[in-house]
Amino acid sequence: MSWILKNLWLIPVLPLLAAGISALLKRPNRSLSAGLAIGALGTSFLLSLAAFAQTLGKHGAAARQVHNFDWFALGDTVVRLGWVLDPLTAAMVVMITFVGSLIFIFSVGYMSHDENFTRFFCFLSLFAAAMLGLIIANNLLLLFMCWELVGLASYLLIGFWFHKPSAAAAAKKAFITTRIGDVFFFLGIVWLYSETGTLLFYDAGRGCLEQDALAKMVAHSTIGGLAASSAIGLLLFAGAVGKSGQLPLHVWLPDAMEGPTPVSALIHAATMVAAGVFLVARVYPLMELQQAGVSQPIPLTAVTWIGALTAVFAAFVAVAQTDIKRILAYSTVSQLGYMFMGLGIGGVGVGMFHLLTHAFFKALLFLGSGSIIHGCHEEQDIRRMGGIRKFMPTTFATYAIGMMALSGVPLVFCGFWSKDEILNAAWLYQPSKIPFFLGLGGAFLTAFYMTRQMCFVFAGKYRGGHETAHDDHGHSHSHGDAHAHDPHESPAVMTLPLQILAACTVLLTLVSTPLWPWLPHYLNGESAHLDPGHLFNAGTLTLLLVSAVVVATGIGLGWWFYGLLPAEKPDEKDPLEQQFPEQFAWSRGKFFFDELYAATFVRWNARLGLLCNDLDRRVLDLLVSIVGWATNGCAHIAKLFDELVVNKLFDAGCTEVRRGAEAASELQGGQIHQYLRSIGVALILFVFILAVGCNK
Amino acid sequence: MSPLWCYLTVSALLFCIGLAGALTRRNAIMVLIGIELMLNAANLNFIAFWRFSEHPETQTGLMFALFSIAIAAAEAAVGLALIITIYRHFKTANVDKVEDLKG
Secondary structure: OOOHOOOOHHHHHHHHHHHHHHHOOOOHHHHHHHHHHHHHHHHHHHHHHHHHHHHOOOHHHHHHHEEEEEEEEEEOOOEEEEEEEEEEHHHHHHHHHHHHHHHHHHHHHHHHOOEEEEEEEHHHHHHHHHHHHHHHHHHHHHHHHHHHHHHHHHHHHHHHHHHOOOHHHHHHHHHHHHHHHHHHHHHHHHHHHHHHHHOOOOOOOOOOHHHHHHHHHHHEEEEEHHHHHHHHHHHHHHHHHHHHOOOOOOOHHHHHHOOOHHHHHHHHHHHHHHHHHHHHHHHHHHOOHHHHHOOOHHHHHHHHHHHHHHHHHHHHHOOOOHHHHHHHHHHHHHHHHHHHHHHHHHHHHHHHHHEEEEEEEEHHHHHHHHHHHHHOOOOEHHHHOOOOHOOOHHHHOOOOOHHHHOOOOOOOOHHHHHHHHHHHHHOOOOOHHHHHHHHHHHHHHHHHHHHHHHHHHHHOOOOOOOOOOOOOOOOOOOOOEEEHHOOOOHHHHHHHHHHHHHHHHHHHHHHOOOOOOOHHHHOOOOOOOOOHHOOOHHHHHHHHHHHHHHHHHHHHHHHHHHHHOOOOOOOOOOOOHHHHHHHHHHOHHHHHHHHHHHHHHHHHHHHHHHHHHHHHHHHHHEEEEHHHHHHHHHHHHHHHHHHHHHHHHHHHHHHHHHHHHHHHHHHHOOHHHHHHHHHHHHHHOOOOOOOHHHHO | OOOOHHHHHHHHHHHHHHHHHHHHOOOOHHHHHHHHHHHHHHHHHHHHHOOHHHHHHOOOOHHHHHHHHHHHHHHHHHHHHHHHHHHHHHOOOOOHHHHHOOO
């Protein structure tokens, strides 16, 4: 067993230590906390590289190494934990530690004015630790624990500026919404345990993802003819839906943008929200089990459809948003939908491939938006930006690369290839062609809304800082010094991570084209070869052309609507709104999911709460009061009995005892002779009795 | 050898003398001496009954008497120590004057 496999636990534990130490520091020490967090995650990155190197050159089952150990024994049951090192783990830990380190460095600049700087880094480290633990876990229980920990860290970081009511509400919303999915997830875990008797994924043939357990689960038929494996798969997927913000539990993710932007980049774009996708990929052997009499694996069908619907739905909503981060949030939801679709129809390699590329360019986009927000004095409304290109050239260049990768501009951007891989798989998907067209529609919308955002933010002239700017965001603008409020480029500590991420976005392309599809094959545990023939395969080429045309149409339409005549004033009507007022209203209103939930679940819940309150006050309180009164009455009776009967008797008894004792104490004369005399008399009496007795 | 009753009579006399002494004397030391006499009367009884028993060869009475004497010595030591302490405390050895333990 290799050194790195035995010590894989160090990867999550180092950031955990950093979090613990900076939490225990007596007084906040900015440079120490930041240094600890970045140093720990950097070291984890190096360890991850070692782990990654360990998995290279191995294929199939040989690429998976596990290390299990006993945690504790409860009677005869031994609870075992462990970690697993396979291409999935290795790729994820490298991505998380690398992107995470860059985001930590970015945060040093972004949060420099915040007074709770050390708390921020403590929470970030805690998050990184939990996320890495989630990735390496070889036990569903351990995975679930880390899953809840990342949820907690997400809650803490969304609510980082808890003095803002909207941030506090968003934190609660995120926590409670994901909790709904987690309940199902937990049910799935319990069911899985009762079916297989273990929660270890891989355990030399005894794990719950290995042949014996899978065969047992697929044979066990439950309610409605659904095999246990399918039911458990659906339950686990429900957990993933909550965490990854899929329909219908997506509502928390856009609101989560209330947190600091580095948090949005790390947690709500690159890593935590991808945990749901990762979960499905991790339990893929369970998901793809095909029960008798059904042509497709039921869980995977659900994954595909939810993913496809979410992809196009969220992209449609993103079109009409005006908050720079909310656009990106809906884009994240949409891209997560793509990942699920990729998992459902193409397998682990396809879905995880998009997850990895997406992590890079979405982190880039979020950090870029952070840089813009920082430069524009905490302004987030794209209608009050414009012309930023002149002020922030580095941010513009890197943001453009991220935007092109997200939109899927052909050839040199990894986003194009990973999205193409998904569309390719969707085209070959037998049961239905609808996911393919949904995906294509999503790709078109993505290109469109990203172009719209680019035009609003970077083209035209700067619309913020004018007299028309509303003063509702806390800055007081005085006339005449508008130039002092012009946007400014961010410091190097923020632009450097942007440049590195942009470089990665392009460089990742080298290992992801169909010419040499090393990354997707590596994730599947297969080897990849240079294959020029595959690229010029007729089907592949057609699809490439189709998606390129779709993307070009999206970008062209976006440019036509927003780029030709850039908005002049912040409160101008959106050009799209003039053309399609009805559709635009639906998109702007996010399909009124929040209102729907507020009118149904939230209101029902509130009613139930009021009902419970009434029940509590009117019925239960009354019962409690009756019991109280009854007890009080009994107590009074007991008191009277005590005073009148027991006390009297006791006093009488005491008097008698005292009188007897007084009489007895007369015998205690203190005179030794008296005692001796008594003894002598007693002796004589005894002798006399003895003598009389013996003579009888 | 004198018959058993001679011994028993001597022993009874000794006991009675001791008892009378212990009961009548005021001086604590004299009381203690009376007690010692009674003890020795008992010892004499042990020896006598042993000597006239069916198995005089077993030495049990002898051992009993030896233990009794040893305990008497220990008891005398303790008693004398008590008397000395009483004397120091009350400045008298008259037991009638020592009656602080009256109930």
